[in-house]
Amino acid sequence: MSRFAGRALDRVWFTFLVLHIPISLTLDLQLLYPPQLIPRPLVAFIDWYTGWSKDPIVLGAHTKTAEWGWLYVFFWVEAVVQIPLCAVGAYGLWRSEPSSPILPPRIWRVHGDLRPPVHLTASLLGSYGPFMMIPLGMAVDMTARLVHIVSAAQERKSL
Numbered sequence: 001m002s003r004f005a006g007r008a009l010d011r012v013w014f015t016f017l018v019l020h021i022p023i024s025l026t027l028d029l030q031l032l033y034p035p036q037l038i039p040r041p042l043v044a045f046i047d048w049y050t051g052w053s054k055d056p057i058v059l060g061a062h063t064k065t066a067e068w069g070w071l072y073v074f075f076w077v078e079a080v081v082q083i084p085l086c087a088v089g090a091y092g093l094w095r096s097e098p099s100s101p102i103l104p105p106r107i108w109r110v111h112g113d114l115r116p117p118v119h120l121t122a123s124l125l126g127s128y129g130p131f132m133m134i135p136l137g138m139a140v141d142m143t144a145r146l147v148h149i150v151s152a153a154q155e156r157k158s159l
Contacts, residue, residue: 003094009141010093016134017090024083031061032075053127 004011030038030046050059060068061075 003096007096009137010096012134013138013141014090014093016130016138017086017093020086021083021090024078024086029075029079031064031072032079055127 004014026042027046030042046058046062049055050062057071061071
């Protein structure tokens with residue numbers, strides 16, 4: 001019997017969390033690392049990605065100008081909060097613990113006039129859409145589970 005038998009959504013959540021950790025460590029957090037520690041293939045990948053996608057967030061972050069300084073706060077939050085929570089959440093889902101942490105979706109709002117040209121919208125939605133929809137799905141699923149757990153506890157308490 002499979003570890004996630006009867007819990008197909010947990011398999012999706014687990015896969016998302018496990019895949020998110022190395023992506024964050026190798027790509028998102030490159031700007032926090034000393035440049036001499038970043039392997040050339042990862043630098044080449046970022047160069048290829050920004051050339052292909054014209055992603056205004058990644059392009060802006062790599063300019064290292066004061067205008068994009070606010071983004072470094074998000075990188076540090078990702079390093080200090082999000083990556084450990086992804087690890088804890090994946091561990092809880094793997095162990096099938098009913099008290100697995102609830103990981104709220106993160107929704108970033110970019111300030112300023114950074115609207116991409118229409119022809120780039122599809123590629124940006126393809127890049128960032130899953131990072132909004134999957135955590136949103138997780139939040140809805142985990143909220144439904146919490147409602148069920150709390151209702152059951154209240155029923156037992158009233159007996």
